[in-house]
Amino acid sequence: MSTVCRVTINDRVVEVPAGTLVTDAARVAEVHVPIFCSQHKLPPLGACRICVVEIGVPKLGPDRQPMTAPGGRPEIAWMPKVQTGCTTFVTDGMHVRTESEAAVKARKGVMEFLLVNHPLDCPVCDEGGECQLQDLAFAFGHDFSRMDEAKRTFDSEDLGPVVKKEANRCIVCMRCVRYCDEIMGDDALTAHQRGVWTEISSFNRQPLECEQCGNCIEVCPVGALTALPYRFKARPWDLRQHITICPYCSNGCSVRLGVRGNEVLRVRGTEHRGVNQEYLCVRGRFGYEFVNHAERLSAPLLKLGGALTPAGFDAAVAFTAARLREISAQHGPGAIAFLGGEKLTLEEQYLFQKLARGVIGTNHVDARTRFTAPVPGDGMLRATGGGRPLLTFDDLTRVQEVLVLGDDLQGESPLAQAQVIRGQHHTGLHLTIVHPRRVKLARPKFRGDHLAPTPGSELAVMHGLMRALLDLEEPEGLPADVAKGLPALRTALAEWTVEHAESLTGVPASAFRSAAERLRGAARKAVLFGRAYTEHPQAPALLQAIESLGWLSGALTAERSSVMYLGPQNNSQGALDMGLTPDLLPGYQPVAEAKGTYGAQWGRELPTERGLTAPEILRAAAEGKIKALWIVSDHWLKSAPDRALAEQALERCELVVVNDLFLTETARKAHVVFPAASFAEKEGVIVNCERRLQKSVRALTPRKGSRPDWEIFQAVARDLGASWSYRTAEDVFREIARLVPIVRGLSWAVLLPLGPQWSREAAPGMLAASRDGAPPAGEGLWLLGGGVLFLQGSLSSHGDLLPKLAKRARAFLNPGEAARLGVAEGEPIELAGPSGSLRLPVGIDDGVPAGAVFVPYAYPEVELNRLGAPAGAGLRVAARKAAVETIGA
Amino acid sequence: MSTERGPLLFKDIDTPDLATLDVYRKGGGYDVLGEVLGNKTPDECIDVVKAAGLRGRGGAGFPTGMKWSFVPKQTPKAKYVVCNADESEPGTFKDRELMEKNPHLLIEGMILAGWAIQSHVGYIYLRGEFEYIQRILDRAIADAKAAKLLGERIAGSDFRYDIVTHLGAGAYICGEETALLSSLEGYRGQPRLKPPFPAVEGLYASPTVVNNVETLMNVPHILKHGAAWFRQWGTEKSPGTKVLSVSGPVERPGNYEVSMGLPLSRLLNEQCGGMRDGMKVKAVIPGGSSVPLLPADMLDTGLDFESMAAAGTMLGSGGVIVIDDQTCIVDALYNITRFYEHESCGKCTPCREGTYWMSEVFERLESGHGRERDIDLLWDVSDNILGKSFCALGDAAAMPVMGAIKHFRPEFEHHVQHKRCLVNRRKPERVQEPVGASA
Amino acid sequence: MSRTNPPLPREPGAGTPAMPAADRTAWVSAELLGPVVTGDKIRKEMEQAVQRYPNPRSAILPVLWILQREIGWLPPAALQLAARAVGLPEPEVFGIATFYTMFNLKPVGRHHLQVCMTLSCSLMGADRLFRHLERKLGIGHGETTPDGRFTLRRVECLAACGGGPCMQVNFDYRENVDETQVDRLLETLK
Ligand SMILES: Cc1cc2nc3c(=O)[nH]c(=O)nc-3n(C[C@H](O)[C@H](O)[C@H](O)COP(=O)(O)O)c2cc1C
Numbered sequence A: 001m002s003t004v005c006r007v008t009i010n011d012r013v014v015e016v017p018a019g020t021l022v023t024d025a026a027r028v029a030e031v032h033v034p035i036f037c038s039q040h041k042l043p044p045l046g047a048c049r050i051c052v053v054e055i056g057v058p059k060l061g062p063d064r065q066p067m068t069a070p071g072g073r074p075e076i077a078w079m080p081k082v083q084t085g086c087t088t089f090v091t092d093g094m095h096v097r098t099e100s101e102a103a104v105k106a107r108k109g110v111m112e113f114l115l116v117n118h119p120l121d122c123p124v125c126d127e128g129g130e131c132q133l134q135d136l137a138f139a140f141g142h143d144f145s146r147m148d149e150a151k152r153t154f155d156s157e158d159l160g161p162v163v164k165k166e167a168n169r170c171i172v173c174m175r176c177v178r179y180c181d182e183i184m185g186d187d188a189l190t191a192h193q194r195g196v197w198t199e200i201s202s203f204n205r206q207p208l209e210c211e212q213c214g215n216c217i218e219v220c221p222v223g224a225l226t227a228l229p230y231r232f233k234a235r236p237w238d239l240r241q242h243i244t245i246c247p248y249c250s251n252g253c254s255v256r257l258g259v260r261g262n263e264v265l266r267v268r269g270t271e272h273r274g275v276n277q278e279y280l281c282v283r284g285r286f287g288y289e290f291v292n293h294a295e296r297l298s299a300p301l302l303k304l305g306g307a308l309t310p311a312g313f314d315a316a317v318a319f320t321a322a323r324l325r326e327i328s329a330q331h332g333p334g335a336i337a338f339l340g341g342e343k344l345t346l347e348e349q350y351l352f353q354k355l356a357r358g359v360i361g362t363n364h365v366d367a368r369t370r371f372t373a374p375v376p377g378d379g380m381l382r383a384t385g386g387g388r389p390l391l392t393f394d395d396l397t398r399v400q401e402v403l404v405l406g407d408d409l410q411g412e413s414p415l416a417q418a419q420v421i422r423g424q425h426h427t428g429l430h431l432t433i434v435h436p437r438r439v440k441l442a443r444p445k446f447r448g449d450h451l452a453p454t455p456g457s458e459l460a461v462m463h464g465l466m467r468a469l470l471d472l473e474e475p476e477g478l479p480a481d482v483a484k485g486l487p488a489l490r491t492a493l494a495e496w497t498v499e500h501a502e503s504l505t506g507v508p509a510s511a512f513r514s515a516a517e518r519l520r521g522a523a524r525k526a527v528l529f530g531r532a533y534t535e536h537p538q539a540p541a542l543l544q545a546i547e548s549l550g551w552l553s554g555a556l557t558a559e560r561s562s563v564m565y566l567g568p569q570n571n572s573q574g575a576l577d578m579g580l581t582p583d584l585l586p587g588y589q590p591v592a593e594a595k596g597t598y599g600a601q602w603g604r605e606l607p608t609e610r611g612l613t614a615p616e617i618l619r620a621a622a623e624g625k626i627k628a629l630w631i632v633s634d635h636w637l638k639s640a641p642d643r644a645l646a647e648q649a650l651e652r653c654e655l656v657v658v659n660d661l662f663l664t665e666t667a668r669k670a671h672v673v674f675p676a677a678s679f680a681e682k683e684g685v686i687v688n689c690e691r692r693l694q695k696s697v698r699a700l701t702p703r704k705g706s707r708p709d710w711e712i713f714q715a716v717a718r719d720l721g722a723s724w725s726y727r728t729a730e731d732v733f734r735e736i737a738r739l740v741p742i743v744r745g746l747s748w749a750v751l752l753p754l755g756p757q758w759s760r761e762a763a764p765g766m767l768a769a770s771r772d773g774a775p776p777a778g779e780g781l782w783l784l785g786g787g788v789l790f791l792q793g794s795l796s797s798h799g800d801l802l803p804k805l806a807k808r809a810r811a812f813l814n815p816g817e818a819a820r821l822g823v824a825e826g827e828p829i830e831l832a833g834p835s836g837s838l839r840l841p842v843g844i845d846d847g848v849p850a851g852a853v854f855v856p857y858a859y860p861e862v863e864l865n866r867l868g869a870p871a872g873a874g875l876r877v878a879a880r881k882a883a884v885e886t887i888g889a
Numbered sequence B: 001m002s003t004e005r006g007p008l009l010f011k012d013i014d015t016p017d018l019a020t021l022d023v024y025r026k027g028g029g030y031d032v033l034g035e036v037l038g039n040k041t042p043d044e045c046i047d048v049v050k051a052a053g054l055r056g057r058g059g060a061g062f063p064t065g066m067k068w069s070f071v072p073k074q075t076p077k078a079k080y081v082v083c084n085a086d087e088s089e090p091g092t093f094k095d096r097e098l099m100e101k102n103p104h105l106l107i108e109g110m111i112l113a114g115w116a117i118q119s120h121v122g123y124i125y126l127r128g129e130f131e132y133i134q135r136i137l138d139r140a141i142a143d144a145k146a147a148k149l150l151g152e153r154i155a156g157s158d159f160r161y162d163i164v165t166h167l168g169a170g171a172y173i174c175g176e177e178t179a180l181l182s183s184l185e186g187y188r189g190q191p192r193l194k195p196p197f198p199a200v201e202g203l204y205a206s207p208t209v210v211n212n213v214e215t216l217m218n219v220p221h222i223l224k225h226g227a228a229w230f231r232q233w234g235t236e237k238s239p240g241t242k243v244l245s246v247s248g249p250v251e252r253p254g255n256y257e258v259s260m261g262l263p264l265s266r267l268l269n270e271q272c273g274g275m276r277d278g279m280k281v282k283a284v285i286p287g288g289s290s291v292p293l294l295p296a297d298m299l300d301t302g303l304d305f306e307s308m309a310a311a312g313t314m315l316g317s318g319g320v321i322v323i324d325d326q327t328c329i330v331d332a333l334y335n336i337t338r339f340y341e342h343e344s345c346g347k348c349t350p351c352r353e354g355t356y357w358m359s360e361v362f363e364r365l366e367s368g369h370g371r372e373r374d375i376d377l378l379w380d381v382s383d384n385i386l387g388k389s390f391c392a393l394g395d396a397a398a399m400p401v402m403g404a405i406k407h408f409r410p411e412f413e414h415h416v417q418h419k420r421c422l423v424n425r426r427k428p429e430r431v432q433e434p435v436g437a438s439a
Numbered sequence C: 001m002s003r004t005n006p007p008l009p010r011e012p013g014a015g016t017p018a019m020p021a022a023d024r025t026a027w028v029s030a031e032l033l034g035p036v037v038t039g040d041k042i043r044k045e046m047e048q049a050v051q052r053y054p055n056p057r058s059a060i061l062p063v064l065w066i067l068q069r070e071i072g073w074l075p076p077a078a079l080q081l082a083a084r085a086v087g088l089p090e091p092e093v094f095g096i097a098t099f100y101t102m103f104n105l106k107p108v109g110r111h112h113l114q115v116c117m118t119l120s121c122s123l124m125g126a127d128r129l130f131r132h133l134e135r136k137l138g139i140g141h142g143e144t145t146p147d148g149r150f151t152l153r154r155v156e157c158l159a160a161c162g163g164g165p166c167m168q169v170n171f172d173y174r175e176n177v178d179e180t181q182v183d184r185l186l187e188t189l190k
């Protein structure tokens, strides 16, 4: 059987790979075959029957050779019945007829059946205008008036705050039910009853217990499931549609904004484009309210006489420039630091650091404001193999083994989670989850292995895994420079037997071994990590360990395998690429070599000594060594690892400049506040965690008084005497593409919406492990931070729906711990750390390990950094029932 | 020894306590296990069944030996034998009597089928209403195990086989083999895509043969007496006997085992003693409600797969429903159509919506609001279901209606014109005047 | 135009029957489930059912049967219990339970009269029999007598066509039941 099949569809011949479905072959041949129940991420179902076609195969003669009719055309044996194209795979020489009498009658018949019980309420249906059933009905132009009997009717119902169900419109294609189960892993939806009474609903019609992602709405081909937030807001044809990049996590999903006037009325997936196609998580789909929020800043603010007062843009720019000039003159450029920028576009990130280095002349630049330990600018790059090509999200569904280190993908990287679940369901991908809590992917449903180390023993776990891999036979295909590190690594891990690791982590030795065997054994594998390890106090050692694990397991050498860093913000990767780090210039060029690289280009002497990292800047500013701070797109008081220090820093600084959409607490403390344009109001490139460059578009004109950050940077730079003259963000990108090696030669034109992934000749890697790794001793409960699905930063909290879904912030304890503290669900407890305390209602969750408390940090009112540094893992707190003290208590 | 009711399966079906192990064994039950297990190779067994020409008794009439031979020989997976005891085809009640009175024959048949495909566990899927049959079977299974005729080292051989009974819960579709497997696996009882066919990927995605109760009960006899002996009954293409369930207003309704090929008329007149109180036959549904009916003038058709096909209908499951001349065909078909509307699983559009629509049209005809075009509409809706549905339930709903319109169009037209049945003894309160007055 | 006196009911009835809202923890306390929750015997029986199959989910029908036998019907809490027993998501179990017609999602009377209305029985007078029962008991299809003694239901072919008209009283087959016989039968059903 040939791997390429010649298929004739209505006398159009196409060549498609074997294993292609007839419906897909038809798309290639540009022959329209309608589908309803089939969805490209779900296996064939063949239920709705709308895709019926006539199919024939070449007649074989006695010599098993295709027979030819007079005229040389092959003789075709047509199947007696029409077949469903969405379930039939092509074979070489297959013939397909979509317009023959039989095919057309069958299709019209099915169409007519679909309308038998379908109400004629298109005028009041939210789907109207983009309804596949409506489109088809028109396409046929067949009047379906033969059915004039009573229709079967159901009541409509709300399945929670997001999904509105109009069961009468349902055509039982089962897309929603299957998507919910096989992609989201939620099984919240099910079919009730049977036959004509089949109805999609939840358990006993209760509100859906799920991620509220709304993908069931997305895949519904009719108006049976619609979005409550968008209900009756608009008709699709009134909306301008703009496809751009989601402002939230680092997965970089393409979102389709539905805009009317200057307002975003809804967000949808893109059907067949982007890394996500139709998929969106709840944040991406419903987290757009902030764009049009009333509290958006509408004018620059200057602190005059202690109070922030509106000012003109030019005045604000002039003031800022003047103060920077003075401070620089007085204390030297080293007294000025630039923080944040993970949410900026690539162009803005480039200009932000160019402003710092090329205009002010300081290397105190760091976007990684949450980090608790100084991490080299290429720390994450090295851990992921130094720039080797990364897996695509599509390939992620086809790997055999996925190791997730410390991240809860549900909260941090929803698309990654969906791809992994899809892979688990359809290609038998196996999961190994390393996480102290029983996160979603660690549930039995996903048949993975859950390594639940005692909090604080993250490094010990890594050592255990490395040792287990070393105990297997020599890894193959190691680059020479890496391989030579093996002996040293062996000695470093000499006493790190898996049994020893077990004693420190509580993870059974056998679990280390089987995880190692699975990783090594799998032909294709992926290792995923994120902020849980990068914001860890032992981050440098952990990152080195992740790299070594990558080499030992083959994740960095095998085909179609990767170690991937899932950053916290949508452009975290871009920030690293553009040198928003104190030691590296754009494209990971050492500041020491600045002279030969950007120095020449930017026409200025560049500082060549490494600047301070974010945690160092924090301390220096608190001690008064840093006099001026420019904080961009970052609520620093909340993100900095130590709240007390951060407040002190803002107090002591002579100049604090903040760019933001809202007047955050951080902004309140500033001397200058620049209102920034939102993601929907500016163009630029966003780099996701696959290192894929995707261009975002401008769907709205910037909110009155706000500007894209790059314009603000340019205005200040010019006032400081720089000769910048970028007319558009594209001008900036042209410069980037000219100067920065990793993206050299690219242009905006090629970057939408599924742009290329950058990669490069990998820098030499290395194998190493720090000898220590024992979890720090201490008293009290381990404080576990972590993301939540429904919230991410100040953007998400400026709206109604997401905060409503997120409910109140809580501190989660496992039942035993709660009993020990004598607290019940909802009762308040007080968590006391070295430098502060926090009062929260308790949530009971048996997925939280004993001896720990889980506090999702995304809630505005949750300020873990009040408790004391470091806010990430590794902090211990005293917990007690918050109640009136009684004698003896 | 009671009077023989049939040549083969019914020969001694009425023997008192046949359901008990020792009575069954006195009649030679389980003897063949010793002769076969370990002595005849699986392939030899399959060949005998092929030579005997045994065909499925569940409806499709597919050659059983061939079905078995599709099961892959080399496979790491477990293999399964599933007995389809869902018996829910309207008009059919043979499996019920067979299992109630002779459970051990089924067990023996399953063991042999298990040997033939080298399976070690079999499931009997019973319709939910057969709860008491499950108790009978479980009892028999326990006795057989105690006697080392089931379980480990059966009848001294080193073949091991186990049987589990599984009770459905009310769904006709679960008689369709793939829907049965879905139900048995704990899903909603909806059919699955074919291919892959159960013989390759069935229960738990493992090779599985699904056979009807009567089919399996023939197997011990065939392996005991050989193909030639089995072929003394029936026709060349439809060898053996068939148990027919006769219902409707005949003198003696019930199950009858006949040699295949016997004319339908002889079954009705001789064995069933003709019609009750002077009624005449108007039409007969020969193979369960899923098949087109035969008008009275075609009653000489032979009771075998080929003759029935030639007559434009099917032997199906052998549920013979006799419709008398005092019954309204439209009303009868309405009843059948409602059945399929009720039993449609809802997976595919044509069956789900089409059966509903047909019932609505019938309803209108029945209630006297019928229109001329409704008859053609019924035909066209049926035609749009036929061959378009996911599984054969859709066809089963469409074919009888099309058959009825073909043979009895005038009666439909009368319904439209006179706004009521031509005759209808079933619904006295609907027809005011004396029966037939309007004819 | 709605259907006049349909020979067969629109079952499964108009959508999923309204059930008391499921309290996620109801099954532990609910006296509905008393027999199940208190009786280790039944717990064990359900576990054995699960043991009989290579894949636990296969036991969902057996487990639901056990629960219905014990409780008489299947309240949401019972479905949750079943879901736990076989390790299926609760919504899916709800979908399964409503797919089949023999699971009672509403309480039923002590004697569940299930009258076959399909063609063969209909030819032998099932329609008259059913109307007779309706009049006699004063209840219609799917209804239960106030004293909780009888529930009346039209059902599909019971595989007793030769003995039409026939019905099942709970699981017991009653064949060739005409009006006079059924009256006598009702007497015996206390
Ligand atoms: C809608 C439908 C219902 C069926 N019901 C039954 C049934 O109740 N009993 C049965 O044995 N076969 C039934 N069948 C046939 C089975 O699908 C399958 O062909 C049969 O069990 C195979 O066994 P056999 O080859 O021994 O006949 C049904 C088929 C369809 C399409």
Ligand code: SF4
Residues within 6 Å of the ligand: B173, B191, B343, B344, B345, B346, B347, B348, B349, B351, B352, B389, B390, B391, B392, B393, B394, B395
């Ligand atoms: S024909 Fe379709 S709806 Fe009908 S039973 Fe088969 S699959 Fe279900």
Ligand code: FES
Residues within 6 Å of the ligand: A034, A035, A036, A037, A038, A045, A046, A047, A048, A049, A050, A051, A052, A084, A085, A086, A087
């Ligand atoms: S799209 Fe092919 S059957 Fe639904």
